[in-house]
Amino acid sequence: MRDNEKKPKQISAREVDPNVPLSRTPIKMMGITLVLVIIASIAVLSKTDRRSIKAYINIPELGETQMQGREIFNRVCAECHGVDGTGDTKIGPPLMHPYHRKEALSDERFLKVVRQGTPEDKWKYGHMPAQINVSDEDAKKILSFFNALRAVNKLGE
Ligand code: HEC
CATH class of the missing domain: 1.20.5 (Single alpha-helices involved in coiled-coils or other helix-helix interfaces)
Incomplete structure:
Protein backbone atom coordinates (compact mmCIF):
# COMPACT_ATOMS: atom_id res chain seq x y z
CA MET A 1 0.00 0.00 0.00
CA ARG A 51 -6.66 42.00 -63.81
CA SER A 52 -6.70 41.91 -67.56
CA ILE A 53 -9.50 43.98 -69.06
CA LYS A 54 -10.61 43.33 -72.62
CA ALA A 55 -12.18 45.98 -74.83
CA TYR A 56 -14.38 45.06 -77.79
CA ILE A 57 -13.91 47.56 -80.59
CA ASN A 58 -14.65 48.33 -84.21
CA ILE A 59 -11.78 48.66 -86.67
CA PRO A 60 -12.40 51.34 -89.31
CA GLU A 61 -11.00 51.34 -92.83
CA LEU A 62 -7.42 52.48 -92.51
CA GLY A 63 -5.28 54.65 -94.74
CA GLU A 64 -1.66 53.89 -95.54
CA THR A 65 -0.14 55.77 -92.57
CA GLN A 66 -2.71 54.36 -90.16
CA MET A 67 -1.98 50.84 -91.34
CA GLN A 68 1.71 51.43 -90.71
CA GLY A 69 0.82 52.80 -87.28
CA ARG A 70 -1.23 49.70 -86.56
CA GLU A 71 1.65 47.45 -87.56
CA ILE A 72 4.10 49.33 -85.27
CA PHE A 73 1.57 49.39 -82.44
CA ASN A 74 1.00 45.66 -82.59
CA ARG A 75 4.72 45.00 -82.75
CA VAL A 76 5.77 47.35 -79.92
CA CYS A 77 2.83 48.26 -77.69
CA ALA A 78 0.47 45.27 -77.91
CA GLU A 79 2.55 43.25 -75.48
CA CYS A 80 1.21 45.51 -72.72
CA HIS A 81 -1.84 47.17 -74.28
CA GLY A 82 -3.22 44.21 -76.22
CA VAL A 83 -3.79 43.80 -79.94
CA ASP A 84 -5.13 47.10 -81.34
CA GLY A 85 -5.15 48.46 -77.78
CA THR A 86 -7.89 46.09 -76.62
CA GLY A 87 -6.06 45.10 -73.43
CA ASP A 88 -6.45 41.57 -72.13
CA THR A 89 -2.91 41.54 -70.70
CA LYS A 90 -1.86 41.67 -67.07
CA ILE A 91 0.90 44.25 -67.63
CA GLY A 92 -0.91 47.21 -69.15
CA PRO A 93 -4.38 48.77 -69.54
CA PRO A 94 -6.46 48.69 -72.73
CA LEU A 95 -5.94 51.94 -74.64
CA MET A 96 -9.46 51.64 -76.02
CA HIS A 97 -10.98 52.86 -72.78
CA PRO A 98 -12.86 56.02 -71.74
CA TYR A 99 -9.80 57.11 -69.72
CA HIS A 100 -8.07 57.55 -73.07
CA ARG A 101 -10.80 59.34 -75.00
CA LYS A 102 -9.62 62.35 -76.95
CA GLU A 103 -11.02 64.78 -74.40
CA ALA A 104 -8.99 63.18 -71.59
CA LEU A 105 -5.83 62.28 -73.50
CA SER A 106 -4.62 64.86 -75.98
CA ASP A 107 -2.43 64.08 -78.99
CA GLU A 108 0.44 65.95 -77.31
CA ARG A 109 0.04 63.88 -74.17
CA PHE A 110 -0.01 60.68 -76.24
CA LEU A 111 3.26 61.54 -77.98
CA LYS A 112 4.85 62.57 -74.70
CA VAL A 113 3.88 59.28 -73.02
CA VAL A 114 5.43 57.29 -75.87
CA ARG A 115 8.62 59.36 -75.68
CA GLN A 116 8.98 59.54 -71.90
CA GLY A 117 6.83 56.77 -70.46
CA THR A 118 4.56 57.51 -67.50
CA PRO A 119 4.45 56.54 -63.83
CA GLU A 120 1.69 54.33 -62.44
CA ASP A 121 -1.28 56.65 -62.18
CA LYS A 122 -4.79 55.74 -63.32
CA TRP A 123 -4.22 51.97 -63.23
CA LYS A 124 -2.44 49.38 -61.15
CA TYR A 125 -0.12 47.86 -63.70
CA GLY A 126 3.02 49.70 -62.67
CA HIS A 127 4.71 52.36 -64.80
CA MET A 128 5.07 52.53 -68.56
CA PRO A 129 8.69 52.65 -69.69
CA ALA A 130 9.79 55.25 -72.27
CA GLN A 131 9.54 53.73 -75.75
CA ILE A 132 13.08 54.55 -76.77
CA ASN A 133 12.96 52.44 -79.93
CA VAL A 134 9.99 54.32 -81.33
CA SER A 135 10.97 57.34 -83.44
CA ASP A 136 8.88 60.52 -83.36
CA GLU A 137 7.76 59.70 -86.88
CA ASP A 138 6.59 56.23 -85.85
CA ALA A 139 4.87 57.64 -82.76
CA LYS A 140 2.86 59.96 -85.04
CA LYS A 141 1.86 57.01 -87.21
CA ILE A 142 0.68 55.12 -84.12
CA LEU A 143 -1.23 58.22 -83.03
CA SER A 144 -2.90 58.43 -86.43
CA PHE A 145 -4.06 54.81 -86.08
CA PHE A 146 -5.11 55.38 -82.46
CA ASN A 147 -7.18 58.42 -83.44
CA ALA A 148 -8.89 56.49 -86.24
CA LEU A 149 -9.83 53.85 -83.65
CA ARG A 150 -11.03 56.46 -81.15
CA ALA A 151 -13.23 58.09 -83.81
CA VAL A 152 -15.24 54.94 -84.54
CA ASN A 153 -15.35 53.72 -80.94
CA LYS A 154 -17.01 56.74 -79.30
CA LEU A 155 -13.72 57.89 -77.83
CA GLY A 156 -13.19 60.74 -80.27
CA GLU A 157 -14.02 64.39 -79.70
C1 HEC B 1 5.93 47.42 -70.74
C2 HEC B 1 4.52 47.71 -70.92
C3 HEC B 1 4.11 48.84 -71.83
C4 HEC B 1 4.48 49.06 -73.14
C5 HEC B 1 5.44 48.25 -74.03
C6 HEC B 1 3.74 50.21 -73.55
N1 HEC B 1 2.97 50.69 -72.53
FE1 HEC B 1 1.72 52.27 -72.61
N2 HEC B 1 1.23 52.04 -70.63
C7 HEC B 1 1.71 51.01 -69.84
C8 HEC B 1 1.12 51.13 -68.53
C9 HEC B 1 1.36 50.19 -67.36
C10 HEC B 1 0.28 52.28 -68.55
C11 HEC B 1 -0.62 52.81 -67.43
C12 HEC B 1 0.02 53.90 -66.59
C13 HEC B 1 -1.00 54.41 -65.56
O1 HEC B 1 -1.15 53.78 -64.49
O2 HEC B 1 -1.66 55.42 -65.84
C14 HEC B 1 0.36 52.81 -69.92
C15 HEC B 1 -0.33 53.93 -70.35
C16 HEC B 1 -0.34 54.36 -71.65
C17 HEC B 1 -1.12 55.48 -72.15
C18 HEC B 1 -2.06 56.35 -71.31
C19 HEC B 1 -1.28 57.48 -70.67
C20 HEC B 1 -2.17 58.41 -69.86
O3 HEC B 1 -1.78 59.56 -69.67
O4 HEC B 1 -3.24 58.00 -69.38
C21 HEC B 1 -0.87 55.59 -73.47
C22 HEC B 1 -1.46 56.60 -74.44
C23 HEC B 1 0.08 54.55 -73.82
N3 HEC B 1 0.38 53.83 -72.69
C24 HEC B 1 0.55 54.33 -75.10
C25 HEC B 1 1.51 53.38 -75.44
C26 HEC B 1 2.03 53.20 -76.77
C27 HEC B 1 1.57 53.98 -78.01
C28 HEC B 1 2.96 52.21 -76.70
C29 HEC B 1 3.85 51.67 -77.79
C30 HEC B 1 4.66 52.62 -78.54
C31 HEC B 1 3.00 51.75 -75.31
N4 HEC B 1 2.10 52.49 -74.58
C32 HEC B 1 3.81 50.74 -74.83
C33 HEC B 1 2.58 50.00 -70.21
C34 HEC B 1 3.18 49.89 -71.46
Whole structure:
Protein backbone atom coordinates (compact mmCIF):
# COMPACT_ATOMS: atom_id res chain seq x y z
CA MET A 1 0.00 0.00 0.00
CA ARG A 2 2.87 2.40 0.69
CA ASP A 3 3.87 2.21 -3.01
CA ASN A 4 0.43 3.35 -4.09
CA GLU A 5 0.47 6.45 -1.90
CA LYS A 6 3.70 7.74 -3.43
CA LYS A 7 2.72 7.31 -7.11
CA PRO A 8 1.89 10.75 -8.56
CA LYS A 9 -1.54 10.94 -10.09
CA GLN A 10 -1.61 11.71 -13.85
CA ILE A 11 -3.78 14.74 -14.28
CA SER A 12 -4.04 17.38 -16.94
CA ALA A 13 -2.16 20.65 -16.59
CA ARG A 14 -5.40 22.61 -16.28
CA GLU A 15 -6.36 20.86 -13.10
CA VAL A 16 -2.96 21.44 -11.59
CA ASP A 17 -2.56 25.05 -12.66
CA PRO A 18 -5.62 27.12 -13.46
CA ASN A 19 -3.33 29.88 -14.72
CA VAL A 20 -2.10 28.06 -17.82
CA PRO A 21 -1.21 30.94 -20.13
CA LEU A 22 -4.12 32.02 -22.30
CA SER A 23 -1.78 32.19 -25.31
CA ARG A 24 -1.99 28.44 -25.63
CA THR A 25 -5.74 28.36 -25.96
CA PRO A 26 -7.45 27.51 -29.26
CA ILE A 27 -9.36 30.81 -29.14
CA LYS A 28 -6.18 32.77 -29.59
CA MET A 29 -5.04 30.54 -32.47
CA MET A 30 -8.40 31.03 -34.15
CA GLY A 31 -8.04 34.77 -33.68
CA ILE A 32 -4.63 34.79 -35.31
CA THR A 33 -5.88 32.63 -38.20
CA LEU A 34 -8.82 34.97 -38.72
CA VAL A 35 -6.56 38.01 -38.82
CA LEU A 36 -4.28 36.28 -41.35
CA VAL A 37 -7.25 35.39 -43.54
CA ILE A 38 -8.48 39.00 -43.43
CA ILE A 39 -5.02 40.34 -44.35
CA ALA A 40 -4.76 37.84 -47.22
CA SER A 41 -8.22 38.84 -48.51
CA ILE A 42 -7.35 42.54 -48.43
CA ALA A 43 -4.11 41.79 -50.30
CA VAL A 44 -6.00 39.90 -53.00
CA LEU A 45 -8.83 42.45 -53.30
CA SER A 46 -6.47 45.41 -53.54
CA LYS A 47 -4.92 43.81 -56.60
CA THR A 48 -8.15 43.32 -58.51
CA ASP A 49 -7.51 46.39 -60.64
CA ARG A 50 -4.54 44.61 -62.07
CA ARG A 51 -6.66 42.00 -63.81
CA SER A 52 -6.70 41.91 -67.56
CA ILE A 53 -9.50 43.98 -69.06
CA LYS A 54 -10.61 43.33 -72.62
CA ALA A 55 -12.18 45.98 -74.83
CA TYR A 56 -14.38 45.06 -77.79
CA ILE A 57 -13.91 47.56 -80.59
CA ASN A 58 -14.65 48.33 -84.21
CA ILE A 59 -11.78 48.66 -86.67
CA PRO A 60 -12.40 51.34 -89.31
CA GLU A 61 -11.00 51.34 -92.83
CA LEU A 62 -7.42 52.48 -92.51
CA GLY A 63 -5.28 54.65 -94.74
CA GLU A 64 -1.66 53.89 -95.54
CA THR A 65 -0.14 55.77 -92.57
CA GLN A 66 -2.71 54.36 -90.16
CA MET A 67 -1.98 50.84 -91.34
CA GLN A 68 1.71 51.43 -90.71
CA GLY A 69 0.82 52.80 -87.28
CA ARG A 70 -1.23 49.70 -86.56
CA GLU A 71 1.65 47.45 -87.56
CA ILE A 72 4.10 49.33 -85.27
CA PHE A 73 1.57 49.39 -82.44
CA ASN A 74 1.00 45.66 -82.59
CA ARG A 75 4.72 45.00 -82.75
CA VAL A 76 5.77 47.35 -79.92
CA CYS A 77 2.83 48.26 -77.69
CA ALA A 78 0.47 45.27 -77.91
CA GLU A 79 2.55 43.25 -75.48
CA CYS A 80 1.21 45.51 -72.72
CA HIS A 81 -1.84 47.17 -74.28
CA GLY A 82 -3.22 44.21 -76.22
CA VAL A 83 -3.79 43.80 -79.94
CA ASP A 84 -5.13 47.10 -81.34
CA GLY A 85 -5.15 48.46 -77.78
CA THR A 86 -7.89 46.09 -76.62
CA GLY A 87 -6.06 45.10 -73.43
CA ASP A 88 -6.45 41.57 -72.13
CA THR A 89 -2.91 41.54 -70.70
CA LYS A 90 -1.86 41.67 -67.07
CA ILE A 91 0.90 44.25 -67.63
CA GLY A 92 -0.91 47.21 -69.15
CA PRO A 93 -4.38 48.77 -69.54
CA PRO A 94 -6.46 48.69 -72.73
CA LEU A 95 -5.94 51.94 -74.64
CA MET A 96 -9.46 51.64 -76.02
CA HIS A 97 -10.98 52.86 -72.78
CA PRO A 98 -12.86 56.02 -71.74
CA TYR A 99 -9.80 57.11 -69.72
CA HIS A 100 -8.07 57.55 -73.07
CA ARG A 101 -10.80 59.34 -75.00
CA LYS A 102 -9.62 62.35 -76.95
CA GLU A 103 -11.02 64.78 -74.40
CA ALA A 104 -8.99 63.18 -71.59
CA LEU A 105 -5.83 62.28 -73.50
CA SER A 106 -4.62 64.86 -75.98
CA ASP A 107 -2.43 64.08 -78.99
CA GLU A 108 0.44 65.95 -77.31
CA ARG A 109 0.04 63.88 -74.17
CA PHE A 110 -0.01 60.68 -76.24
CA LEU A 111 3.26 61.54 -77.98
CA LYS A 112 4.85 62.57 -74.70
CA VAL A 113 3.88 59.28 -73.02
CA VAL A 114 5.43 57.29 -75.87
CA ARG A 115 8.62 59.36 -75.68
CA GLN A 116 8.98 59.54 -71.90
CA GLY A 117 6.83 56.77 -70.46
CA THR A 118 4.56 57.51 -67.50
CA PRO A 119 4.45 56.54 -63.83
CA GLU A 120 1.69 54.33 -62.44
CA ASP A 121 -1.28 56.65 -62.18
CA LYS A 122 -4.79 55.74 -63.32
CA TRP A 123 -4.22 51.97 -63.23
CA LYS A 124 -2.44 49.38 -61.15
CA TYR A 125 -0.12 47.86 -63.70
CA GLY A 126 3.02 49.70 -62.67
CA HIS A 127 4.71 52.36 -64.80
CA MET A 128 5.07 52.53 -68.56
CA PRO A 129 8.69 52.65 -69.69
CA ALA A 130 9.79 55.25 -72.27
CA GLN A 131 9.54 53.73 -75.75
CA ILE A 132 13.08 54.55 -76.77
CA ASN A 133 12.96 52.44 -79.93
CA VAL A 134 9.99 54.32 -81.33
CA SER A 135 10.97 57.34 -83.44
CA ASP A 136 8.88 60.52 -83.36
CA GLU A 137 7.76 59.70 -86.88
CA ASP A 138 6.59 56.23 -85.85
CA ALA A 139 4.87 57.64 -82.76
CA LYS A 140 2.86 59.96 -85.04
CA LYS A 141 1.86 57.01 -87.21
CA ILE A 142 0.68 55.12 -84.12
CA LEU A 143 -1.23 58.22 -83.03
CA SER A 144 -2.90 58.43 -86.43
CA PHE A 145 -4.06 54.81 -86.08
CA PHE A 146 -5.11 55.38 -82.46
CA ASN A 147 -7.18 58.42 -83.44
CA ALA A 148 -8.89 56.49 -86.24
CA LEU A 149 -9.83 53.85 -83.65
CA ARG A 150 -11.03 56.46 -81.15
CA ALA A 151 -13.23 58.09 -83.81
CA VAL A 152 -15.24 54.94 -84.54
CA ASN A 153 -15.35 53.72 -80.94
CA LYS A 154 -17.01 56.74 -79.30
CA LEU A 155 -13.72 57.89 -77.83
CA GLY A 156 -13.19 60.74 -80.27
CA GLU A 157 -14.02 64.39 -79.70
C1 HEC B 1 5.93 47.42 -70.74
C2 HEC B 1 4.52 47.71 -70.92
C3 HEC B 1 4.11 48.84 -71.83
C4 HEC B 1 4.48 49.06 -73.14
C5 HEC B 1 5.44 48.25 -74.03
C6 HEC B 1 3.74 50.21 -73.55
N1 HEC B 1 2.97 50.69 -72.53
FE1 HEC B 1 1.72 52.27 -72.61
N2 HEC B 1 1.23 52.04 -70.63
C7 HEC B 1 1.71 51.01 -69.84
C8 HEC B 1 1.12 51.13 -68.53
C9 HEC B 1 1.36 50.19 -67.36
C10 HEC B 1 0.28 52.28 -68.55
C11 HEC B 1 -0.62 52.81 -67.43
C12 HEC B 1 0.02 53.90 -66.59
C13 HEC B 1 -1.00 54.41 -65.56
O1 HEC B 1 -1.15 53.78 -64.49
O2 HEC B 1 -1.66 55.42 -65.84
C14 HEC B 1 0.36 52.81 -69.92
C15 HEC B 1 -0.33 53.93 -70.35
C16 HEC B 1 -0.34 54.36 -71.65
C17 HEC B 1 -1.12 55.48 -72.15
C18 HEC B 1 -2.06 56.35 -71.31
C19 HEC B 1 -1.28 57.48 -70.67
C20 HEC B 1 -2.17 58.41 -69.86
O3 HEC B 1 -1.78 59.56 -69.67
O4 HEC B 1 -3.24 58.00 -69.38
C21 HEC B 1 -0.87 55.59 -73.47
C22 HEC B 1 -1.46 56.60 -74.44
C23 HEC B 1 0.08 54.55 -73.82
N3 HEC B 1 0.38 53.83 -72.69
C24 HEC B 1 0.55 54.33 -75.10
C25 HEC B 1 1.51 53.38 -75.44
C26 HEC B 1 2.03 53.20 -76.77
C27 HEC B 1 1.57 53.98 -78.01
C28 HEC B 1 2.96 52.21 -76.70
C29 HEC B 1 3.85 51.67 -77.79
C30 HEC B 1 4.66 52.62 -78.54
C31 HEC B 1 3.00 51.75 -75.31
N4 HEC B 1 2.10 52.49 -74.58
C32 HEC B 1 3.81 50.74 -74.83
C33 HEC B 1 2.58 50.00 -70.21
C34 HEC B 1 3.18 49.89 -71.46
